Amino acid sequence: MLYIRDAAGTVESVSQRLAEDAASNGMVVVAIHDINQKLSAAGAALGRECRVLEVWNPKRTRRALELDMAVSTVLPSRIAVFDFEGRVRIAMIKPTALLDLYQHPELAPIAQEAEDAMICIVEGVCR
Numbered sequence: 700m701l702y703i704r705d706a707a708g709t710v711e712s713v714s715q716r717l718a719e720d721a722a723s724n725g726m727v728v729v730a731i732h733d734i735n736q737k738l739s740a741a742g743a744a745l746g747r748e749c750r751v752l753e754v755w756n757p758k759r760t761r762r763a764l765e766l767d768m769a770v771s772t773v774l775p776s777r778i779a780v781f782d783f784e785g786r787v788r789i790a791m792i793k794p795t796a797l798l799d800l801y802q803h804p805e806l807a808p809i810a811q812e813a814e815d816a817m818i819c820i821v822e823g824v825c826r
Contacts, residue, residue, distance in 0.1 A: 700792060700793060700796040701790055701791070701792060701793070702790065702791050702792075702793055702817075702818060702821065703788060703789065703790045704788070704789050704790075704821055704822070704825045705783075705786050705787065705788055705789075705825070706780070706787045706788070706789050706824055706825050707787070707825075708787060709748075709787065710748035710749070710750055710780050710781060710782060710787055711748070711750070713780050713787050713789065713824060714731060714750040714752060714780045716823075716824045717752055717778060717780065717789070717820055717821070717824050718731065718752060720820045720823045720824060721752075721754055721820055723823075724816045724817075724819050724820050724823075725756050725759075725816055726754045726755065726756055726816055726817070726820065727754065727755060727756065727757060728752055728753070728754055729753040729754065729755060729775045730752075730753045730775075731750055731751070731752050731753075732750065732751045732752075732753070733749075733750055734749035734750065734751060734781075735747065735748055735749055747781065747782040748781060748782045749779065749780070749781040749782070750779070750780045750781070751777050751778070751779050751780075752777065752778045752779075752780070753775040753776070753777055754775055754776050754777075754778060754817065754820075755774060755775040755776060755813075756812075756813065756816065759809055759812055759813060760774055760775070762809055763806060763809045763810075766803045766805050766806055766809075767801050767802075767803050767806065769800075769801060770801060770806065772800075773794075773797055773800075776791070776792075776794060776813060776817060777791065777792070778790075778791045778817060778820070778821065779791065789821050789824065789825070791817055791821065793814050794810040794811075794813045794814045794817070795807070795810045795811055795814050797810070798810055
């Protein structure tokens with residue numbers, strides 16, 4: 700269900716590389732959330748860096764939503780980058796792992812395409 704890899708660099712530099720590589724894999728970065736910054740602003744500092752990138756492919760997203768608007772509950776897809784025991788880790792939920800939430804087998808190839816693109820982005824950054 701989870702796809703996790705270690706990456707070289709800082710949380711900021713790895714997040715930037717992920718954002719840059721997204722376009723070459725047909726994905727658009729919708730937003731980047733600095734979780735520690737948001738928690739600190741709310742008086743609940745985490746003390747570790749964590750960024751969450753929201754990504755999607757607009758055409759693939761439209762195809763999925765045309766099948767089931769409830770898919771919007773897991774869109775856009777997220778890739779997290781965070782400090783973990785002195786190293787930088789990238790994690791994501793595989794879109795195919797979420798298919799059982801919906802009653803449309805037609806979503807399987809769409810989820811697989813998204814997963815393949817996201818893994819390609821992560822792997823490119825981890826090389």
